[in-house]
Amino acid sequence: MKENPLRSLPGIPMLLALLVALLVAAFAMFAALKxxxxxxxxxxxxxxxxxxFCLFGLYMVEPNQAAVISLFGKYVGTVKDNGLRWNNPFFSKKKVSQRVRNFESGKLKVNELDGSPIEIAAVIVWQVVDSAEAVYNVDDYESFVHIQTESALRAMATSYPYDQHEDGQIALRSHPAEISQHLKEQLDERLSDAGVSVIDARISHLAYAPEIAQAMLQRQQANAVIAARTRIVAGAVGMVEMALAELQKHGTVQLDEERKAQMVSNLLIVLCSDHRGVQPVVNTGTLY
Incomplete structure (x- = not known):
């Protein structure tokens, strides 16, 4: 059921006319009795x-509010004109707020794509755009929004890993913009029949579940150490190759294979060590 605009009469002129009619009726009644x-x-x-009786046809419509009008259970139309309005007194009026609203879902405990339990929550900004669908297509559109948000958040969390394992892979922690867009699209699809439009959807809380948080922290630290070591070794090897090439290019010193190996060993020790002031091994003879 789609929203259908309905015209209404200004309420203040109608109120004045009805008050005048009541005064005239009272004066005529007094004259008739006399x-x-x-x-x-x-x-x-x-x-x-x-x-x-016509006074019951008066009603108020506030800014960013819609009055859904029905007659004996049949939808007639929607009035969005602000202020005091008047329609048929037999019409039933149900007011629906069309203001922008937001809420934060509770922390949900779900398993991400790799099976690890995580805690996740989201902030949803939404608005009613079709008052007729919001009133007649669902029992309680506010409750419907909250329940569908939790359902969409659970489904999305199980579709992505918590951490990125390879280049180009979308993960919950490393790609917040893509994750938010996916969540918004899922909510728009679920809430379209309720006349609700999702303006924004963003993850507000994301963490491993407490029972595995310490283990996951150790794994992240280990991955960081490995990545750092890999980069250090790659840089050290490049520097050693450059040093040997420069020595050979300028003919500064002639090194046999044994001394090259010793020099490479010393340079790698100095460049790759975690401790400052590392002293290379000084060999006065041959390696053998």
Missing amino acids: GGEAGLLTIALLLGVAAF
């Missing part, structure tokens, strides 16, 4: 009852 005119009394009573 003059003993039964016909005039009947007309005055009917006018007063009709004017009083």
Whole structure:
């Protein structure tokens, strides 16, 4: 069911007209009682009852709010004109806020793609864009948004690993923009039938579950050490190759294979060591 705009009458002129009608009915009733005119009394009573009943057709519509109008259970239309409005008193009015709202989901414990338990939560910014769908397509659109958000967050968390294992792989921790876009698309698909549009969706909390947090921290530290060592060794090898090439190019000193090996050993010890002030081995003879 799609939203259908409905015209309404300005409420203040209608209110003034109805008040005047009530005053006229009261004056006519007083005159009929004083003059003993039964016909005039009947007309005055009917006018007063009709004017009083029409007062129930007045209602307020605030900014960024919509009034969903129905007649005996049948959807008639939606009024979005602000201020005091008037429609048929038999119409039922259900007001729906179309303001931008946000909420943070609770921390969910799920297993990511590699099977490790993690805790994840998200902040969702959303807005009702079709009041008729929000009222008639779901029982409670606010509860529907919260439940579908948790469901989409669980499904997304199981589709990606926590950490990036190879170049180009999307991970929860290393690709926040891609993850947020995926979550937003999933929510838009789930909430479209409820007349709700998701403006933004972002991960607000992401961590390993407490029972494996220490082990995962040690693994991350080990990976960082390995990556750092790999880079240090690669740089050291490049520097050694450059040193040997420069010595050979300028003919500074002639090194046989044994002395080249000794020089490479000393340079690698100095360049790759964790401790400052490392002293290379000084060999006064041959390696043998």
